[in-house]
Amino acid sequence: MPQRFGRPGLLGTIARTAVISGTASAVSGRVNRRMADRDMRREMDEQARMAPPMQQAPPVAGGGDRVSQLQALAELKAQGLLTDAEFAAEKARVLNG
16 A cells, blocks of 8 residues: 555544544543642631631639539530530539549
8 A cells, every 4th residue: 555645534633633632631631630639628728727726625613612613614615615525524524523
């Protein structure tokens, strides 16, 4: 078969188009994944900055009276300084202690 020079035939054009299209799709997909990863990291960083810092439950003021200790715990919970779980744990400690 004689060798052709010049413009490619129909099959050559289709093959070239397929290669270019596949390359473009691969590059586009990679760019989209990188952008999504970057956006997710930024969102996580933003959430971390906006989240309140973890706090230890403050010690209950007052010495021996359980009622005053429980009242102080209730005030701390009402002020939002204690979560429900922290309040329950401290209350159990006061009542069992």
